[in-house]
Amino acid sequence: MPSVCFYFEVHQPYRLRPYSFFDMGEKHDYQYDALNGDIMRKIAQKCYLPMNAQLLDMIERREGAFRISFSLTGTVIDQFEQYAPEVLESFQGLARTGCVEFLDETDNHSLACLHRDGEDEFRRQVERHRDRMRDLFGQYPRAFRNTELIYSNSVAQTVRSMGYDVILAEGADKILDWRSPYYVYQPQGCPGMKLLLKSYSLSDDIAFRFCNRDWPAYPLYAETYASWLRDIRGRGDVINLFMDYETFGEHQWAETGIFDFMRALPDEILREPGFDFLTVSEAADRYGAVGELDVPEFISWADNERDLSAWTDNNMQKDAFLALYDCLPEVRRLNDPGINADWELLQSSDHFYYMSTKYASDGDVHKYFSPYKSPYEAYTNYMNILADFRIRVRSMLGR
């Protein structure tokens, strides 16, 4: 009977420092250390530490009945090590319960899968992430989630060829059409692989609407929410609740009651016979695919469009993206550790997200996350840094 899969994405970008034209050729430190440290320590206090402690308690109390999945980007892990090592330890504590599955993704939260020559780069990033999961949590992930849940047939096929047998995607209306997100599917052309789709409506109830006073369901109680899940009984196998982990305490402040809500939710759900919690791979093992799903075009979990428009919509984003990957052959040829590190940094999808010029409600979301005053500033600053990066690469190659 329906299993509930909680999957949390944990990520913080390395924000780039204000980089002046005069810095080009002279300064090669691109990270905004002060800001990154401040933000990381703040979110650690508001979200990561309290929520990890609460989840650990919830797991231990239910002796295996409450199970969850996580994916941590390499970028956030590096920042834990740099600014808040205690957070990493608390994640390791969660891993030791045996009730937490860690997924793989691109180590640096990149968009490498979108570039025509990016497949090698993509594989390299995923492999690096795989090594981290092994070293930090002793896990060998079988499940994969791509940056921002970017998905298409080709992504699934690449990931399948790397040995993964579970992949996550957005349960977007345009790919589901008449189908239900509450079943397991098989990616097109990937026999033996399972595709789990995010129930975006139920996920967004927690991630976005929970604190919205204009929402008819406000204030949302665990009991009410559990009753919505119960309604799915008989018309589905899995309820995939995928969201940013920063939902808890950062996007939704503690004052909204989000922690209390989550603490109460497992019992409300488990009270109903037949309901249980599974990690994503456990759900994929238990339930068979009801059909093959064809997704020729890229989808994602971002913005209302659920496509790539958050990162590659306008000309600034396209120019920056193409200019970045123009460096790929030279960076590979050079293979210098310092250059490689900056290369990873510059590929983070966040930099492109800040350049979005979308209006209305999505624009607000972009603005909320952006360290820049405008998308134009995001673009010009990024291009200055990229120019310096290129100058260094070329000079090291002796050109």
Added chain:
Amino acid sequence: MRVLMLGWEFPPHISGGLGTACYGITQGLRAKGTDLVFILPSMKADKADPDTCLRSASGVPISRALRKAVEKVRRERAQDDFSRMLMRPVSSHLNPYGSYDFGRAGIDPDVLNENDQEIEEISHFRGGYSEDLMDEVERFSTAASAVVLEEHMRKKADVIHAHDWMTYPAAIMASRLSGLPFVAHLHATEVDRCGDHGWDRIYNIEREGLQAAAHVIAVSNRTKQVAIEHYGVDPAKISVVYNGAFLHDKIPTFTVPDLVKDEKRILFMGRVTYQKGPKHFIEAARHVLKEMPDVRFIMAGNGDLLPRMIRRVSELRMGSRFHFPGFMRGSDVQHMYSIATLYVMPSVSEPFGIAPLEALQCGTPILLSKQSGCAEVLPGALTVDYWDEYLMADRILSVLRYPAMAQESLARCLESLKTLTWDRAAEGILDAYARI
């Protein structure tokens, strides 16, 4: 000669290009023994300079009598559109008796009667170019008139000299109330700034001011032509007086990091607005990059067109060669000029243009649009029509390919620069006064 000047900018209180020019003009005139008072809307208290001719119109008490007089002038002007022509004041230095005939414009003599100084309000200005600029311009005409009258009373003045449209209404009012003639100095016009898409209200103020002025000083022949063609000013009452250059004793040396010391940099620096022609610079850059992909372009400055320019550069996929460092201040300005291989000023319409003079002093060759006033006094400069983007690209490529040619042009420009002094400008201004 005693001159009462009305201006909107003056360094260090508000310093744009206009303020810089006003500063040069006052220095030049005072060096020639001219007694000069410069009246501007407001001054920063913390930047007071003891040896200054500056007076702020903020905090000036406006008496009821003055208020009434001002209203009367406004009423008259509204009733009779031609009043300014009928009422052209007679130059007071023709008055051999030293008594000022304030009654000539039909003004209540009580304006200056010390017994009727009942204060109606204390004027206050924010200065600069804020949202309520029009309102400030209007109110400045009353407050500045009060200062003009007070200064004139204190010591007889000969002429009112007003810089650009913000001060023309004040100059008209003060001229009417004091009987002093007024000279309109034309640094820039709405036609330069916005082409045919200017704001009527500003254009009308300019036109009215230029028509009412006893004499007009234009900063170039180009500007004189604009005054004649677009504002119907009688050519006989226009003098051309070129701006001077502020010659720096020493330009600091800026070191270029080793990694980028061989880079070629083509610089645009100025407001990113229609007038400055930024779009033509971008299109020229596009042609240049096709030929020489390693050139770096810089568009320094801010303005209403900046987002559009950034979008255009990204659309042309030139972002990795074309940079937008934003508004430059302090030593960054000279730093930028100094490291540039070429400074380009592709202005659609530039009355004079002080920036190229700065670039030259930093040792940087210049490429000017033919629509720039300063090109008239820099015969050695490379020029191109602002709209001829191919030729602009061709000129840029020539500078990159033939450094000797660029150096020759630079040397000739530097020669011309020596003759561009504020002393010479002051002489021209005094000549203009004499022609009233």
